[in-house]
Amino acid sequence: MYPEEFRYTKEHEWVTVSGDIATIGITDYAQKELGDIVYVDLPRVGDAVVAGKTMGSVESVKAISDIYSPVTGEVVEVNATLAEAPETVNRDPHGEAWLVKVKLADPEEINRLLSAAEYQSYIEATQR
Amino acid sequence: MRYLPHSDDERRQMLAACGLESEADLYRQLPPEVRLARPLELGPGLSEYEILDYFRARAAENITGYPSFLGAGVYSHYRPVLVDVVLSRGEFLTSYTPYQAEISQGTLTTIFEFQTLMCQLTGMEVANASVYDGSTAVPEAALMAMRLTRRERVVAARTLHPEYRQVLRTYGRSQGVEIEEFGYHPELGSADLDELAGKVDDRTAAVILQRPNFFGVIEPVREAAEIAHRRGALLVVIFSEAVSLGLLAPPVEADIVAGELQSFAISPSYGGPFAGVIATKERFVRQLPGRLVGQTTDAAGNRAFCLTLSTREQHIRREKATSNICTNQNLIALAATVFMTVYGRRGLRELAEQNLAKAHYLAGRLPRRFAGPFFNEFVARSPAAPPEEINRRLLERRILGGLPLGRYYPELADCLLLCATEMSRKQDMDAVAEVFSDR
Numbered sequence: 001m002y003p004e005e006f007r008y009t010k011e012h013e014w015v016t017v018s019g020d021i022a023t024i025g026i027t028d029y030a031q032k033e034l035g036d037i038v039y040v041d042l043p044r045v046g047d048a049v050v051a052g053k054t055m056g057s058v059e060s061v062k063a064i065s066d067i068y069s070p071v072t073g074e075v076v077e078v079n080a081t082l083a084e085a086p087e088t089v090n091r092d093p094h095g096e097a098w099l100v101k102v103k104l105a106d107p108e109e110i111n112r113l114l115s116a117a118e119y120q121s122y123i124e125a126t127q128r
Numbered sequence: 129m130r131y132l133p134h135s136d137d138e139r140r141q142m143l144a145a146c147g148l149e150s151e152a153d154l155y156r157q158l159p160p161e162v163r164l165a166r167p168l169e170l171g172p173g174l175s176e177y178e179i180l181d182y183f184r185a186r187a188a189e190n191i192t193g194y195p196s197f198l199g200a201g202v203y204s205h206y207r208p209v210l211v212d213v214v215l216s217r218g219e220f221l222t223s224y225t226p227y228q229a230e231i232s233q234g235t236l237t238t239i240f241e242f243q244t245l246m247c248q249l250t251g252m253e254v255a256n257a258s259v260y261d262g263s264t265a266v267p268e269a270a271l272m273a274m275r276l277t278r279r280e281r282v283v284a285a286r287t288l289h290p291e292y293r294q295v296l297r298t299y300g301r302s303q304g305v306e307i308e309e310f311g312y313h314p315e316l317g318s319a320d321l322d323e324l325a326g327k328v329d330d331r332t333a334a335v336i337l338q339r340p341n342f343f344g345v346i347e348p349v350r351e352a353a354e355i356a357h358r359r360g361a362l363l364v365v366i367f368s369e370a371v372s373l374g375l376l377a378p379p380v381e382a383d384i385v386a387g388e389l390q391s392f393a394i395s396p397s398y399g400g401p402f403a404g405v406i407a408t409k410e411r412f413v414r415q416l417p418g419r420l421v422g423q424t425t426d427a428a429g430n431r432a433f434c435l436t437l438s439t440r441e442q443h444i445r446r447e448k449a450t451s452n453i454c455t456n457q458n459l460i461a462l463a464a465t466v467f468m469t470v471y472g473r474r475g476l477r478e479l480a481e482q483n484l485a486k487a488h489y490l491a492g493r494l495p496r497r498f499a500g501p502f503f504n505e506f507v508a509r510s511p512a513a514p515p516e517e518i519n520r521r522l523l524e525r526r527i528l529g530g531l532p533l534g535r536y537y538p539e540l541a542d543c544l545l546l547c548a549t550e551m552s553r554k555q556d557m558d559a560v561a562e563v564f565s566d567r
Binding site: 039041044057059064066 | 278414439444445448
């Protein structure tokens, strides 16, 4: 369910790193909890994001939820297709519906995040 | 939805549930020194007739029914009888916020009609369900432009209503808005576009321009839009005289159009309550503050209306809402809706034409200060007597004069802002001209 090569936050974001570029999205658990997603508000290319701080929001028919950046760095790419098709987040949260790509200020930062197994037990614990 | 007050029995039940004897027990925890220990000092009871008599006598001390040439943001227009007939219906007068669409279709339908009419008049694609008034619509529009552009500077025309500029500064102080002003052309009375071009830079979120401006002059919206857009800023067009929208081309070059609806059957009432509105392009709707009603279909496939995009609003979004200051003015906006419906497209144009014709008749008989094109307001120079003296002489003739401009524009201390509407009679306008030419 939760890809092994990803890292996770307790706020239900995932991140995967290639070189010094981190790709960020929200987890399958998050999209299920939110329900039908109707709008995704993302930072712009060039914006600075800080680990643990708000970088955007995701809106469903029943709630709006902040997206917290798992890492610190500069936004280098934004998934523009989500503006027209926010429902992609419900369909493929770990793949097609990535949100932003960030050039990492500190590639070591990612090691502080949860592993797939840790995230899995975290959400199981919260559901209990 | 109707508002029904609690019965005595319901009050007793609620008190019993709380374990209290009387309503006074609710205030038991207040320290005695802040509580009034004696009854209020009220006179002896009066009969209903005596009370009516007293207030009739007070009301008779007011000056009423004098012809007025005072505009400056609050205009003397006819209020069709139908407006109060609709407004006084309990379904509207005492209705609650239409959160529950299934029992609020009437209210929601009127709001949807309001938004639709405002879009038609302003040339915008989406309008909110109203805000407090024109003055508060200005900072809301400025803050909206700041969120959209992620910039913090606004450049406002000195020809924007001086009180609107004050409200902009009041909001701006606590919201980190950097406000700069640009002047007007000394002969035309319209915005000085060269000065504007010099003040718009890459930090400018919005250029704010009023049309017609405070002097009644029609501002060049297209040219101002070009200046703003060249540097990535938005153009906010403000109106304080909504009747002008019946005649002037919609300011489609603007990114946000906001204004005051008092002219649409809202009585002056010492300055309020009024209703304002903010309209914009659909791509900016996420940053539009205030309530929005949308069209949808119910479970049976019928056309229906409901509040929409509520996640912008404070009851959902809390501190991150597009505004925590605004609210809508449903009943007042309904007056504007009924007004627009009574007049209709052609009627509103005719009304605007009458305003234009009468103001131009009056202006033709007076020394005009500015040469720019104007709608139903204009600035007259009074070389012979101070503007306050002109007003005093007019009052002697049972006529309310205009606004002496020195209070807001020291350089125009010899000038009076005058307004003529469909209500202005020829004999009164001729009287104004006579008073001006008296030595």
